[in-house]
Amino acid sequence: MLTHEYDVIIVGGGVTGTSLLYVLSRYTDIRKILLVEKYDDFALLNSNSSNNSQTLHFGDIETNYSEEHAKKTKKAAERLLRYTEALPKAVKEEMIRGCQKMVLAVGEDEVELIDKMYSKWLKELFPGLIRIDSEGVGKIEPNVVKGRKTGDKLAALLSDKGYMVDFGKLATSFANGAVGGSNGRADVLKGVKIDSVERRGELYVLWSGNESYKTRFVVFATGAYSLFFAKSLGYDRNLSVLSIGGNFYYTPKVLNGKVYRVQIGGIPFAAVHGDPDITNPNITRFGPTVTVGIQLERRHSDTILDYLRTFDFDIKTLESLWNIFSDKDIRRILGRNAIYDIPFFGKHSFLKNEAAKIVPSIKHGDLKFANGVGGIRPQIIDEDKKSLILGAGKIVEDGAIFNITPSPGASSCLESALEDAITITKQLGAEFRKDDFENGLGLI
Numbered sequence: 001m002l003t004h005e006y007d008v009i010i011v012g013g014g015v016t017g018t019s020l021l022y023v024l025s026r027y028t029d030i031r032k033i034l035l036v037e038k039y040d041d042f043a044l045l046n047s048n049s050s051n052n053s054q055t056l057h058f059g060d061i062e063t064n065y066s067e068e069h070a071k072k073t074k075k076a077a078e079r080l081l082r083y084t085e086a087l088p089k090a091v092k093e094e095m096i097r098g099c100q101k102m103v104l105a106v107g108e109d110e111v112e113l114i115d116k117m118y119s120k121w122l123k124e125l126f127p128g129l130i131r132i133d134s135e136g137v138g139k140i141e142p143n144v145v146k147g148r149k150t151g152d153k154l155a156a157l158l159s160d161k162g163y164m165v166d167f168g169k170l171a172t173s174f175a176n177g178a179v180g181g182s183n184g185r186a187d188v189l190k191g192v193k194i195d196s197v198e199r200r201g202e203l204y205v206l207w208s209g210n211e212s213y214k215t216r217f218v219v220f221a222t223g224a225y226s227l228f229f230a231k232s233l234g235y236d237r238n239l240s241v242l243s244i245g246g247n248f249y250y251t252p253k254v255l256n257g258k259v260y261r262v263q264i265g266g267i268p269f270a271a272v273h274g275d276p277d278i279t280n281p282n283i284t285r286f287g288p289t290v291t292v293g294i295q296l297e298r299r300h301s302d303t304i305l306d307y308l309r310t311f312d313f314d315i316k317t318l319e320s321l322w323n324i325f326s327d328k329d330i331r332r333i334l335g336r337n338a339i340y341d342i343p344f345f346g347k348h349s350f351l352k353n354e355a356a357k358i359v360p361s362i363k364h365g366d367l368k369f370a371n372g373v374g375g376i377r378p379q380i381i382d383e384d385k386k387s388l389i390l391g392a393g394k395i396v397e398d399g400a401i402f403n404i405t406p407s408p409g410a411s412s413c414l415e416s417a418l419e420d421a422i423t424i425t426k427q428l429g430a431e432f433r434k435d436d437f438e439n440g441l442g443l444i
């Protein structure tokens with residue numbers, strides 16, 4: 001049996017884990033940092049470009065965000081943007097590209113909602129965001145207007161400061177930047193799955209088969225699995241996750257930029273939207289759908305048991321589920337989305353209820369189900385409040401952090417890394433050069 005010892009171990013090589021590795025290795029004096037990833041490469045799950053919507057979320061076109069959540073998201077997105085701006089041009093172009101974006105309001109109620117939000121706080125928080133009417137939409141995105149019923153009231157909030165991001169490439173860039181610039185303090189192990197974790201005195205011991213890894217501080221950046229590990233240590237029994245899968249459909253390119261739809265406030269996931277694909281300029285992606293699953297990893301039925309363990313059913317869980325599903329908007333969204341998974345009929349229904357609401361002239365034959373595409377959003381249930389939490393969650397314990405990361409987790413990865421770095425250095429009595437981080441972020 002081999003034992004390895006570290007100051008900090010990060011489990012998970014998606015964008016959350018790699019950004020933390022980058023920040024710790026560049027801006028702290030922590031001596032031995034290890035990142036462990038179970039697959040053979042970084043970001044093969046939710047951070048992979050095929051499994052998410054590739055949107056750098058700022059909070060300007062996400063009508064389900066509160067003002068407070070939008071402010072936080074904007075700050076985090078600007079930080080990430082700053083990192084990418086300093087990358088060499090060729091690397092940057094593959095990882096992030098600018099595009100226009102809009103939130104489209106269809107019908108009196110939606111138009112009224114965006115107008116209210118725009119005048120109340122969006123306009124001030126996002127000075128580049130402009131309100132356009134039906135004619136304006138037609139000039140920017142002709143296919144959104146073409147073939148639409150003439151009676152439909154239409155308006156949009158438009159920004160030219162949209163970005164599509166390959167978060168998988170971003171993760172690789174963080175990891176390479178960390179290992180390359182750390183003078184041997186940061187290391188990465190790929191293809192090593194952490195099976196379990198235990199607390200021994202001041203240390204945590206992580207097990208992978210017969211090998212063990214001892215550490216003074218452990219961070220789980222394992223997406224939906226983070227809560228699984230937290231619960232295995234007896235931490236935070238008041239949280240559960242709804243495992244929300246999302247599918248996508250492809251069409252030939254019909255949009256010039258991102259077109260989001262109005263989502264009702266308080267619903268933690270975006271309504272289906274149309275997006276360009278950073279990896280393929282000839283297509284438009286429509287999605288993600290909202291499918292409640294019982295897995296911690298998409299298309300991995302071997303994770304069902306772990307999901308059930310994470311769910312940790314008790315009376316509070318049942319009360320929370322009852323409360324969540326009593327919300328008629330959530331029931332309507334989930335019910336409609338459940339139909340999209342039915343063969344043939346599902347596609348027809350998706351076309352009518354979602355894709356054609358954005359681009360009315362799309363034909364059945366244009367729409368292709370994107371096989372093997374779409375990840376899992378671990379939407380967090382707060383069993384004390386008996387409701388879903390908007391955005392990512394963090395459980396902080398003595399010597400351990402667990403990051404649970406639904407959208408906009410990828411956009412907020414550096415902000416999350418900053419928070420974690422502050423906690424870790426405080427607990428370990430290490431130095432964090434916050435000013436260097438703020439001033440020098442991205443200078444690699």
Ligand SMILES: Cc1cc2nc3c(=O)[nH]c(=O)nc-3n(C[C@H](O)[C@H](O)[C@H](O)COP(=O)(O)OP(=O)(O)OC[C@H]3O[C@@H](n4cnc5c(N)ncnc54)[C@H](O)[C@@H]3O)c2cc1C
Pocket residue numbers: 011012013014015016017036037038039042043044045046047048051052053054055056057167192193194195221222223224225245246247288374375376377403405406407408409410411412
């Ligand atoms: C359909 C969909 C659309 C989305 N759209 C957006 C968007 O447009 N913008 C946005 O900002 N966010 C979006 N998100 C959310 C975003 O994808 C996630 O917040 C982000 O990718 C989370 O990154 P992560 O590193 O925390 O998790 P992941 O990318 O899931 O990485 C977790 C890593 O942990 C590893 N791991 C797990 N268990 C172990 C173990 N036992 N041992 C070792 N390694 C382990 C996994 O292999 C994986 O590499 C979307 C998500 C989905 C599903």
